[in-house]
Amino acid sequence: MTTETQTLRDWLLSETPTSRRHARLAAFYKGWLTLRANHMAMIGLAIIALLLGTALFAPWLAPHDPFVQDLAFRLQPLGTEGHVLGTDSLGRDILSRMIYGSRITLYIVALVVMIAPIAGLLVGTIAGYAGGWTDIVLMRITDIFLAFPRLILALAFVAALGAGIENAVLAIALTAWPPYARMARAETLTIRSSDYISAIRLQGAGPMRIITKHIWPLCISSLIVRVTLDMAGIILAAAGLGFLGLGAQPPSPEWGAMISEGRRFILDYWWIATMPGLAIFTVSLAFNLLGDGLRDVLDPKDSSS
């Protein structure tokens, strides 16, 4: 297919793709070009890539064991030899703890992302497409969950099931899905009456096929955008639970828990709480920037005509 004179770029940008794979790659490449033109989004993507790399190679990157205590070397300031970001109240290296903490952060984000948007998408599209009583019942349930203050419900949940990362994740996911459900329902309502859905119904397609193959692909792009924008909130909620002592338990180097520990010394040894705080800030910002960029690429309203 690619002749010698034709570069890979030309092949990807061809107006007449020759196979299914070619068409999909071409569409993907065009999206990538749009995203690449957005510098802020690329910065966000770079930070997230860095975070992923850090989490993946934590044992090689971290200069010290994050759990080893050295009480003789406690509360060292920034730039101490061997401890670039200083040490905490038990003499543990803050940089190493932050590097290992990136794993926990990613773990929480990944778990929430696997639960909340998918549950929301299911509930929202079914409610929107079925209409009638199904819609009313599902949406009232959504309203009930939406009415709970997030942190309070998470507190109650953790109190009932015990503290720990998994329960914190469940608690966050439980309070995070209703906005996705509402969004998916609103989109489904506009999509379901469109001609292309009527057309596929006239081919004899059943509701399951229409929802999964025709409505989901149109909802998913705005959902992805929304998830990346919410990522910051999820990280902050997890850090908040950690801070309250209801998320990750010591000695786990979760960023929120680290801030909580550093709080006691914040006036005299400010860096102990500030460094993990900066990490949370940077990662949240990165997800927000990427989310903004993805909105430009994925929004079906812009790319459809």
Next chain:
Amino acid sequence: MSDAISIQNLNVWFGEHNDLFQAVKNASLTVAKGASFGLVGESGSGKSTILRALTGLAPQWEGSMSINGTDLTEKRNKQFYKTVQMVFQDPYASLHPRQSVDQVLSETLTLHGFRDIDDRVNKLLLDVGLGPAFRFRYPHQLSGGQRQRIAIARALAAEPKILLLDEPTSALDVSVQAEILNLLCDLRAEHGLTYLMVSHDLAVVAHMCERAAVMQNGEIVEIIEVADMRAGRTQHDYTAQLLHASANRVT
């Protein structure tokens, strides 16, 4: 021999309990096999609603409708979808924005239980005057006329006998309109199709159909032979008015 389409005393409503709107009032018409029948009238006169009631997209109806002598019930079965297909008005709205031509046609063919999908997709594209080069394009890479051709290919995929055309050209440029109308004429001759065509354009109906029903405010006011229409032999004032409005273009 039974008629391809027979509609008797059809009433169609939209809306719910207190807020009902009757879009079609007591409409009756029959279309013989292989014929081409037009439905004309101004916007909101209920033309398209008759098509939607036939296909089951407007669920609140009363009266009797039959296809090839089989009465239609509340639910349409697979056999119905294999016999009757529809082409929508706006080709910009009737194709899924995220699906390539190949996906649209392949899925349709799969739903109708065909096996040799690759060959059929290529043949459908040739039938509607597009080459295999268009197979993997997305709707946003196609012009309005090309999109409508894809929509027609999708309707033909099931090898139906009856095609319902809902103003198939009104969203297109004038030059493209003629192309699509000629394509529809050719396809009808080739596949022996029966057309029920909705249009607000008398010239289009005069070109495509042998008979036409004129609708006003949800009622069929007159069923007229196109030859009579050309000659100006109308029975109802409204038909005369419509004819007058599009004078010079019908004959």
